[in-house]
Amino acid sequence: MWVWFHKLGSPPYFYRFSTIVLPWLAVLTLILFSVGVVWGLYIAPSDYQQSETSRIMYVHVPASMFSMSIYMVMAMASAVTLIWRIKLADLVASASAPIGAAYTFIALITGSLWGRTMWGNTYWEWSDPRLMSELILFFLYLGYMALNSAYEDRRRAARAAAVLALVGVVNIPIIHYSVEWWTSLHQGSTTRGTQFAATIDPSMRYPLFVMMGAFAMLYAQLLLKYTRCLLLDGERNNAWVKEMVKQHAA
Amino acid sequence: MNPTRRRRLMFVVILVIGVGAAVALALMAFRQNLMYYYTPSEVHAGKAPTNRSFRSGGLVKTGSVVREGDGVTVQFTITDTLQDMVVQYKGILPDLFREGQGIIANGTLGTNGVFTAKEVLAKHDENYMPPEVAASLKKAGAMPQHEMAREKAKP
Numbered sequence: 001m002w003v004w005f006h007k008l009g010s011p012p013y014f015y016r017f018s019t020i021v022l023p024w025l026a027v028l029t030l031i032l033f034s035v036g037v038v039w040g041l042y043i044a045p046s047d048y049q050q051s052e053t054s055r056i057m058y059v060h061v062p063a064s065m066f067s068m069s070i071y072m073v074m075a076m077a078s079a080v081t082l083i084w085r086i087k088l089a090d091l092v093a094s095a096s097a098p099i100g101a102a103y104t105f106i107a108l109i110t111g112s113l114w115g116r117t118m119w120g121n122t123y124w125e126w127s128d129p130r131l132m133s134e135l136i137l138f139f140l141y142l143g144y145m146a147l148n149s150a151y152e153d154r155r156r157a158a159r160a161a162a163v164l165a166l167v168g169v170v171n172i173p174i175i176h177y178s179v180e181w182w183t184s185l186h187q188g189s190t191t192r193g194t195q196f197a198a199t200i201d202p203s204m205r206y207p208l209f210v211m212m213g214a215f216a217m218l219y220a221q222l223l224l225k226y227t228r229c230l231l232l233d234g235e236r237n238n239a240w241v242k243e244m245v246k247q248h249a250a
Numbered sequence: 251m252n253p254t255r256r257r258r259l260m261f262v263v264i265l266v267i268g269v270g271a272a273v274a275l276a277l278m279a280f281r282q283n284l285m286y287y288y289t290p291s292e293v294h295a296g297k298a299p300t301n302r303s304f305r306s307g308g309l310v311k312t313g314s315v316v317r318e319g320d321g322v323t324v325q326f327t328i329t330d331t332l333q334d335m336v337v338q339y340k341g342i343l344p345d346l347f348r349e350g351q352g353i354i355a356n357g358t359l360g361t362n363g364v365f366t367a368k369e370v371l372a373k374h375d376e377n378y379m380p381p382e383v384a385a386s387l388k389k390a391g392a393m394p395q396h397e398m399a400r401e402k403a404k405p
Contacts, residue, residue, distance in 0.1 A: 045380030045381070045382075046380070046381075047378050047379065047380070048379055048380060048381040048383070048384035048385075049346060049374055049384075050346070050374060050378075054378060057378070079262050082258055082261070082262055083255055083258040083259050083262060084255060117345075118344070118345075118346055118372060118374055119344060119346075119371045119372055119373070120343075120344030120346075120369075120370060120371040120372055121342065121344070121369070121371075122369075122371060125286070125371075127286055128286050129284055129286060163265065166262060166265050166266055166269075167265065167269050169266055169269075169270075170266075170269050170270050170273045174273075174277070181277075181284075182281075182284045182285050182286060183285045183286045183287045183288075183289070183307065184286045185286055185287075185354055185371060185373055187373065187374055187375050187376045187397065188375070188376045188397045189376060190376040190377075190378065199376050199377050199378070199394070200377070200378045200379070201378060201379040201380060201383050203380060204378050204379075204380075
């Protein structure tokens with residue numbers, strides 16, 4: 001396992017590995033999204049209280065969930081960057097930021113529309129802890145991206161941005177527990193470990209799982225693709241890239 | 251692990267723990283200000299501000315909703331199952347407003363103990379089920395409690 005991880009840290013090996021994995025990921029993402037969208041938006045029953053509006057859940061919940069997971073990936077890759085100075089870890093973190101920002105944006109927008117229809121005459125509540133902490137997450141992603149591109153020197157940029165990513169980790173438990181620590185307009189979490197089964201009917205739970213899988217695979221796919229781009233850009237003067245380009249040209 | 255990496259690892263660990271501790275202390279200090287709403291029990295205990303508007307939330311008590319003749323003024327009682335509070339509101343209620351529903355009202359508390367709301371929002375809970383399931387659960391008296399009824403158990 002560790003040997004494989006070490007190997008994956010080597011740019012040419014990573015490039016070859018991702019070339020093999022990517023088409024499978026693309027197929028898997030496509031299947032999961034097709035099944036999840038049709039199941040969630042057409043086949044699954046609507047909620048007894050919220051009727052058809054509850055279907056926003058199939059986009060909102062996975063997007064919010066992975067907006068946090070992606071941040072954790074980014075933070076862990078940043079820690080590896082700081083401690084072991086593995087170039088690929090920095091690229092994984094850099095590639096995760098815009099994807100995570102996009103997921104957060106989707107979570108905020110779908111949440112706002114859902115809130116407008118269910119909560120009442122409001123798109124946004126400034127003093128709600130859940131809403132605010134998720135908005136801060138969005139700014140953390142943007143801040144990471146800005147800092148990451150603020151230095152000419154790639155290594156300095158990587159280190160500065162990594163420190164910011166690690167500082168922002170504190171926000172993740174805050175988002176998660178905001179609805180329990182404080183009173184909030186946002187409802188408590190449905191996806192709470194073992195209690196998950198009790199709070200959402202199976203007919204809605206399974207399509208939600210499929211959509212979670214779809215969002216996860218989409219992230220994996222985008223992450224690999226973007227990391228490859230950054231890798232080729234950073235290693236363009238290295239032998240293995242030149243060799244590959246020569247082969248392609250021939 | 252060589253000394254340089256060990257040092258960097260310590261830096262990362264101290265950074266995360268340090269920031270975590272600082273933020274935790276700050277959040278605890280501002281705990282009351284971060285609350286989105288006060289429960290009727292907290293209002294009764296005098297924890298809510300008296301000189302400015304604040305939010306209070308609870309379940310709409312069954313049978314307490316009274317509509318005035320003009321059609322837009324409504325009076326109802328909210329409860330956290332321990333304490334009740336009468337709320338008066340003139341305006342459009344959210345679609346989810348109904349007896350037993352969790353709601354959050356933003357307004358001011360009068361000296362007579364009546365809360366005059368200028369905004370009412372619905373707070374639905376985390377339970378999702380199709381209508382048939384809800385109907386059969388209701389029949390069996392096994393509907394899950396709205397989370398606002400469980401809030402009183404919070405520290």
